Amino acid sequence: MATASDRNVSQRQRVAYLERIVRQYVGDVDLNLESLKALSQTPETDQKHEVSMAQADDCESSVSETSVGVNETCDILPLENGNIAHYSGEFSHWNFSQRIRKYMDILPKEQTQDSVSSWKDFYRTDELQSPTAATTALSSLPPRLIANFLLRCFLKHAQTNYFYVEETWVEDKLELCYTKPDVLSRGDVGIVCILFAILAIGTQYAYIESDREDNGYTGPDTDISSFTEDAVGVMFYQQASRLLPEVLALGSLECVQACLLIAVYLLPIDAAGLSYSYLNIAINVSIQNGMHRRYSRDDLDTRVREIRNRVWWTTYTIERRISIFHGRPMSIRPVDVDADMPSEQSHICPWTTITVPCILATLRLNEFLRKVWNEIDLLKGAPKHKAIMRRLTSLHGDLVAWWSDLSTDLLLQEESSQPERYSLQLKLEYCLVRMFCGRCFIFQHDATGATPEQHSAISPSAASDVTHPRSVLVRDCVKAAFEAIETCRHIHNTIGLARASYTEFSSCRAALLIITTQCLQTKCHTFRYALRDGLSMLKHMASGSRLAHVEASLVDRFEQVIARLDQAATMDKKGPSDYDKFKEWETEWRTDSVFVSTDSPRVFQGLSADKGAVLIDQISPDQSDELGSSSEPQLYASGDVAFFPEGPDDWTTFFGADFLMQLDDGIRGNRRD
Incomplete structure (x- = not known):
C-alpha cells in the first residue's frame, strides 16, 4: 500500500509532466496560478489566440521582482555533408523566424499544412559563381x-x-x-x-x-x-x-x-x-x-x-x-x-x-598570450595598477609552471643534433610570450617622466627590490630574449632557419629589440655578442623579403649606434692612447711634408720661421742640387716615394761625396776600440 510520502512524490511528478505538456502547446511561460486560471477559462476556439496575451501578462507581473529570462540558442544547420553549414546566432532574424515556424507547427495541420510545405530555405547564393x-x-x-x-x-x-x-x-x-x-x-x-x-x-x-651546404644562402x-x-x-x-x-x-x-x-x-x-x-x-x-x-x-x-x-x-x-x-x-x-x-x-x-600535444601546447601558449595582452591593455587607463600587476605576475608564474610540467617528449628535441622543427618553434613561442610579458616595462621613464640617464639607474639588473613585479617581469623578459637567440642559433646550426617561418623570424627580431635596450643601459660583452650573433641570423632570414630586410636593417642601425656609443664612451674614459697621438702626428706630417705640392710656402714641421726654417718655395736652383739630383722626390720602381736611397751612389748623392769614406773610418775605429 502506498504511503503518504509516495503519493506526494507521484503527485509532484504528475504536475511536472502536465507542465511540460502545457509548455509544448503554449510556449515557455511561467505556469503560476494566474496563468493557469486564464488558460482554463479561455474558450477552446480562442485558446490559441489568447496564449500570447497570457504570456505577456505573466511576464509583466513578474518583471518587477526578477529579470526576464530569454531562452535563445544559436542554430547550425549542416549542408552538403558538412562541408558547408548555415549558422545563425542568437537573437537574429533567422532565429526569430524559426521560432515562429516552430510555434506554427503546433497549430492544427489543416490550417498550416499548405503554407509550411511551400516554404523554401535559402542559405547560399550560386548565381555569382563561374x-x-x-x-x-x-x-x-x-x-x-x-x-x-x-x-x-x-x-x-x-x-x-x-x-x-x-x-x-x-x-x-x-x-x-x-x-x-x-x-x-x-x-x-x-x-x-x-x-x-x-x-x-x-x-x-x-x-x-x-643539397648545397649553404642552402642557397651566400652570406x-x-x-x-x-x-x-x-x-x-x-x-x-x-x-x-x-x-x-x-x-x-x-x-x-x-x-x-x-x-x-x-x-x-x-x-x-x-x-x-x-x-x-x-x-x-x-x-x-x-x-x-x-x-x-x-x-x-x-x-x-x-x-x-x-x-x-x-x-x-x-x-x-x-x-x-x-x-x-x-x-x-x-x-x-x-x-x-x-x-x-x-x-x-x-x-x-x-x-x-x-603531433597532438604540440598543437594543443601551441594553442595553450597563445591563450596565455591573450590573457597577458588583456591585462597589459587594462594598464592604459586603470587607476589600480597594483591589482593588475599582481594578476599579470600570477599569469607569468602560471605560464612558467605550465611549461615546466610540459611533456619531456616535446622538450628533448632542444639539444638533439637533428631536432624536429615543431619542438624548437614551440620553445620560440614560449619565449615570445615571456618577452611580451615584460618588454613594455623596460622603458619605465616613458611613464614616470625620467630621462634615459635616470632610467639607467633603475634598470632591472640594478633594481633594489628584485621581487617587485616589474623587476620580475623585465628580468625574465631579458632571459627569454637570450633563450630565443640560443634556440635560433641551434636551429641555424642543425636543420637551418626557415626564412618563411613567421615564428622564427619574429622571435629573433623581438629578442634583438630587447637585447638592444639592454645594450643601451649596460656595457656588457654578453649583450653585444648576442646582438651581433642574432643580427647575423636575422639578416639570413630576411634575404628574399623586402619587408623583412627593412626590419633587419632597423636592428642593424641600432647595433651601429650602440657601437659608436661604446667607442665614444671608451675614448671619454681613457683619453687618446700614445698610438692615437702618433697617428695624429702622422696625419699632420703627411699634410706638411715636402712631397705634398702646395701653392703657398710651407715650413718643415718642428722648425719655426724665425729660426732659419727653410721655406720650400724659397730654395734656389743651386741649393736644390745639394738636396739631390732633382727638385722632384725620388721614386722606387713601385712608384712609392723614396724616403731613403737604394744604392751606394744614391747615398753619396744624398749625404755628400765624403759620406762613405767617413762611414768606413767610423766602423774601423769602433772595431779597434
Whole structure:
C-alpha cells in the first residue's frame, strides 16, 4: 500500500509532466496560478489566440521582482555533408523566424499544412559563381613531379605547430586534379585554391631541401632578389587570389582553409597588412559556417567535426597573434567562442606531420598570450595598477609552471643534433610570450617622466627590490630574449632557419629589440655578442623579403649606434692612447711634408720661421742640387716615394761625396776600440 510520502512524490511528478505538456502547446511561460486560471477559462476556439496575451501578462507581473529570462540558442544547420553549414546566432532574424515556424507547427495541420510545405530555405547564393573557374585554373599547375616536391616541402616545414590541411586528403585531391580534372565542379573551387596556396608556400621552403651546404644562402649581404623561386611562388599566389571571389561566394570549410593558407603565405611578406586581411576573411567565413561554436547535433560526421575544430582554432590563434604583435583589433571576442578544442584521439582524424600535444601546447601558449595582452591593455587607463600587476605576475608564474610540467617528449628535441622543427618553434613561442610579458616595462621613464640617464639607474639588473613585479617581469623578459637567440642559433646550426617561418623570424627580431635596450643601459660583452650573433641570423632570414630586410636593417642601425656609443664612451674614459697621438702626428706630417705640392710656402714641421726654417718655395736652383739630383722626390720602381736611397751612389748623392769614406773610418775605429 502506498504511503503518504509516495503519493506526494507521484503527485509532484504528475504536475511536472502536465507542465511540460502545457509548455509544448503554449510556449515557455511561467505556469503560476494566474496563468493557469486564464488558460482554463479561455474558450477552446480562442485558446490559441489568447496564449500570447497570457504570456505577456505573466511576464509583466513578474518583471518587477526578477529579470526576464530569454531562452535563445544559436542554430547550425549542416549542408552538403558538412562541408558547408548555415549558422545563425542568437537573437537574429533567422532565429526569430524559426521560432515562429516552430510555434506554427503546433497549430492544427489543416490550417498550416499548405503554407509550411511551400516554404523554401535559402542559405547560399550560386548565381555569382563561374561554372568553369576551377577547371580553368588547373592549366597553371606545374608538372606532377614539381607539385609533389612542393607539397612535401609544405608538409615537412610549414605545417608544424598548426593544422592547415589533412595530409592524405590533400594528396588525394592533388591526384584528382592531375588524373580526373573533368570531375571537378564549381563546388570544388576551394580545393583548387588550397592547392595553389600550398604550392606557393612550398616555394618559400624549397631552398631548405637543397643539397648545397649553404642552402642557397651566400652570406649576410645576400641580395633580396637572390631567391629566384620566389617569382614562381608569386605566380601560384596570384592564381589562388584570382579564385577568391568564387571562394567567398561558396563559403565552405575548404574555402576557410584556402583563405587561411593564403594568409600563411603572406606572413613573411606582409604580416600586418595583406596577411591580416586574409586572416580576417578566413575568420568571417568560419563564422558564416558556425565553426566558432560548439556543434551539439548528431547529424555531422565525426571526422568533419574534428576538421572544423582544428581549422577554426588554427585560424583564430594565428589571427590573435598577428593582432597582438602588430597592434591590430581582434575580429571576434573570446566570449563568443565556445568551439571544442581539437581531440587527442588520433583515430578520429590521423595526425601526421604534427603531433597532438604540440598543437594543443601551441594553442595553450597563445591563450596565455591573450590573457597577458588583456591585462597589459587594462594598464592604459586603470587607476589600480597594483591589482593588475599582481594578476599579470600570477599569469607569468602560471605560464612558467605550465611549461615546466610540459611533456619531456616535446622538450628533448632542444639539444638533439637533428631536432624536429615543431619542438624548437614551440620553445620560440614560449619565449615570445615571456618577452611580451615584460618588454613594455623596460622603458619605465616613458611613464614616470625620467630621462634615459635616470632610467639607467633603475634598470632591472640594478633594481633594489628584485621581487617587485616589474623587476620580475623585465628580468625574465631579458632571459627569454637570450633563450630565443640560443634556440635560433641551434636551429641555424642543425636543420637551418626557415626564412618563411613567421615564428622564427619574429622571435629573433623581438629578442634583438630587447637585447638592444639592454645594450643601451649596460656595457656588457654578453649583450653585444648576442646582438651581433642574432643580427647575423636575422639578416639570413630576411634575404628574399623586402619587408623583412627593412626590419633587419632597423636592428642593424641600432647595433651601429650602440657601437659608436661604446667607442665614444671608451675614448671619454681613457683619453687618446700614445698610438692615437702618433697617428695624429702622422696625419699632420703627411699634410706638411715636402712631397705634398702646395701653392703657398710651407715650413718643415718642428722648425719655426724665425729660426732659419727653410721655406720650400724659397730654395734656389743651386741649393736644390745639394738636396739631390732633382727638385722632384725620388721614386722606387713601385712608384712609392723614396724616403731613403737604394744604392751606394744614391747615398753619396744624398749625404755628400765624403759620406762613405767617413762611414768606413767610423766602423774601423769602433772595431779597434
